[in-house]
Amino acid sequence: MSAALRSGRRFTGYRVAGAIAAVLLALVMAWQVYELFDGDDFTRPVVQWGVPQDGAELSGVLAGEALAARTRLQRDRFNSGPAPDADAPSLAYGDELFIVTAPLDDGAVLTGAWARPDEAAAEVARPSDRVIGISSLPYVNADLFERPFARDWRVGIADVATHLGAIAIVGFSFLLALMLAVRGRVPILHGHSDRPRVKRFGLLERMVHWMTAVSFIVLALTGIVIAYGETLIAPFSRVALGDIGWLSAWAHMMFFPSFALGVLVMAVMWTLRNLPERRDLTWLARGGGFFTDADDSPPAHKFNPGQKLVFWSAVLGGLIMVGTGVTLMFPYYWLDLGGMSWAMLTHAVIGVLLIAIFIGHIYIGTVGMEGAFWAMWGGDVDRNWAEEHHKLWVRDLEQGANRSPAE
Amino acid sequence: MTRVKFVCDTERCIECNACATACKNEHEVPWGMVRRRVVTLNDGTPEERSIATSCMHCTDAPCVAVCPVECLYQTDLGIVLHDKDICIGCGYCFYACPFGAPQYPRASLFGSRGKMDKCTYCAGGPEPNGSEEEYRKYGRNRVAEGKLPLCAEVCSTRALLAGDGEVVGEIFRERVIHRGYGSGAWGWNTAYYPEEDGA
Known part of the structure; x- marks a missing residue:
């Protein structure tokens, strides 16, 4: 040597x-x-509702007023008298599409404002709790009302x-x-x-290794699309992310049998x-x-x-x-x-x-x-x-x- | 700024399921999925209460945060909507939803999920408001017409209230004061004030 x-x-x-x-x-x-x-890392609104004005701007205030007027129609009659519709503002009776949507630049402020209850709301809001009852519907989880764990x-x-x-x-x-x-x-x-x-x-060892390896790489890449597509693909095209994501979800399933088989054979061999x-x-x-x-x-x-x-x-x-x-x-x-x-x-x-x-x-x-x-x-x-x-x-x-x- | 909410007055809900039925009909929701449903608590006891539930259109909506393809989004009224062209049916939003709102057609092979469907607050989706395409995918867009969700407007006992959160809260509070008893607004702390709960 x-x-x-x-x-x-x-x-x-x-x-x-x-x-x-x-x-x-x-x-x-x-x-x-x-x-x-x-x-x-909190959710912020990205779309605004508004009534188109003569200028280019949408009026969110007008849209809000229309919806609030309509909301007041639900008031109880002991408060509003026998015919609550009588004095309802005209805005409450839109019979055509008059509120439209547009992209919203900065919705972060809204999230912050919404998260703080005013005194009246804080008074009526029930404590957050896990609540499950029964339901007459034949669907899984139809009996679920509230599940705060989801936020965790x-x-x-x-x-x-x-x-x-x-x-x-x-x-x-x-x-x-x-x-x-x-x-x-x-x-x-x-x-x-x-x-x-x-x-x-030997040949068998290498075949099993490469079968598992190729499956793992496909599973990893498709998994990365699902976990990190928002960062890696969405900036280029949200529609492409949808298509690639859909493909990934399927490929992720197609490649699992060969991966599972490979892992089992490797466990036996080694x-x-x-x-x-x-x-x-x-x-x-x-x-x-x-x-x-x-x-x-x-x-x-x-x-x-x-x-x-x-x-x-x-x-x-x-x-x-x-x-x-x-x-x-x-x-x-x-x-x-x-x-x-x-x-x-x-x-x-x-x-x-x-x-x-x-x-x-x-x-x-x-x-x-x-x-x-x-x-x-x-x-x-x-x-x-x-x-x-x-x-x-x-x-x-x-x-x-x-x-x-x-x- | 208006922020819309839902509240169900459990002292008034009689479990008639009109909200669920009207919703299903209005939006032609496919077989096997429900956007609104009624849950009964303490069934058969003196404390029995029924409560209509659907997507609550949460503040800091967890479904939007976890969606891997950014198909869910929130509007400045608080309404949470989604884009069915982009959804991959992964199910993340269901695990993150405190109210079990997202629904999936169980259509495809291997038990995997189809594209998610959920309550839109009768506000359609990303397509042009009131368009044929929007109706086919998400149902009617009543908010664009200045109307509120049909489930609430159809409620015969006015148990289910929808619309401007401040007005809704005020109506609900007046009721509680007037009758002198009754529970608080179910789900509000989880849906609208996540931080108040130390969550």
Whole structure:
């Protein structure tokens, strides 16, 4: 073996790309953090009603007066006399379309004003409470009157899952890009070997991996359209967002069976090799040798603890996603509204976390580490790569030439 | 500025379901969906009360906040409307709705939902007011004619009130004072004053 070890820093092109990506991701990250704290996450009106005037302006006051006059027709007769219609203002009897709509620029003030009850309203408003009765209608949830938890659900989906999820995805990508810029790729320290390559993954393993991978990527992208389409697509076209969203909702369902099958087969194939061991702690404590170019990366079997974590994320996370996802496809089949709400929140939160984790997996399997990609693509790896990252696995292969093969 | 509201006086509602029926007929709401319905509380006891419910057109409407495709929007009267051309039937608005208002036709494969339908406060949708297209998708647009939701205007006991929130509140308060008993306005804190409740 050559004495001079190769350094990860020699991958200049990769490092420049990493630096550029890191800067861009840092900007996105800063914007996301700002969005989290800028206090504009309440609903504001965006359309105004008004009566067209001779000028271009709509008169919201006239529209309001017309509706208020009409409202007064509902007054009780002990207040208004026997024929409340008699002295009603003419505005109350519109028989043609005279109120029209137009876009509204700044509705934020209205939301603030509405949220503050005046004294009379505060006096009559009943305390917020969960209220469920009975209904003669044969529909699910027809007996529901009031359910304040829904307002908390909104915070869960719009703030926790969406905003914090974006920060998790962007933040983790930023760390990886920074790593690539500073450290470069994880090199094959001793360079490519002349010795025969080592068989790492059989055809079945690779087929299952790529089936699951393609399904996951489609599920992730369509999920991102649903979670972040408002930010990523709506600014260009709201109509396109509707079409892409509809397509995504369907694709999200079409690709789940292959994903579910892949996760199950992977669980059967790889669970035994992914059981935790005591030495995994040492490996994790040293970051798997990811941060240094030193020639003493901690030994591992076929799957190192990092890969084990990815495996368990895929299997456990995947099963949670499939379980909650199927539940969401059949509303109220076995869960009630409360259960469905939690299924939806779980699906969203675990989904964004899995996307963040698998960005890491994709990174380390492609640009992050020299030689890693070929394990899953062609099925065999460079001898030096195998010895540097999976010492115990190579040792077992050599010793067990007459034992059953690694497959 | 006018802000419209709904209130149902539970001392007066007799569970006749005229509101639900009139609504269904006026807007030709498809089979399997109801924009307004009547819920009975404490059925069979002396405390039995009935209450007509629908979309309350909330302040800081949670459905608008969670819609992933921005199909829901609010107007300056407080009315919450939606665009059926954009809706993807994801169901988020139902989970976020404190009153169970959004409805979905269960039409397509895999039990997935069709495009959402809900009470429009008789105010149509994004299409030109009073147009044929608007009627087909959302029903009649009475607000453009200066009229109020039919469910309230048809109510025989005037239990269900709609219109300018201040006037409605005043009518309701006068009643409570006049008869000297009766409950408060159901759902108002959840729908209109979310912050008052510490929510």
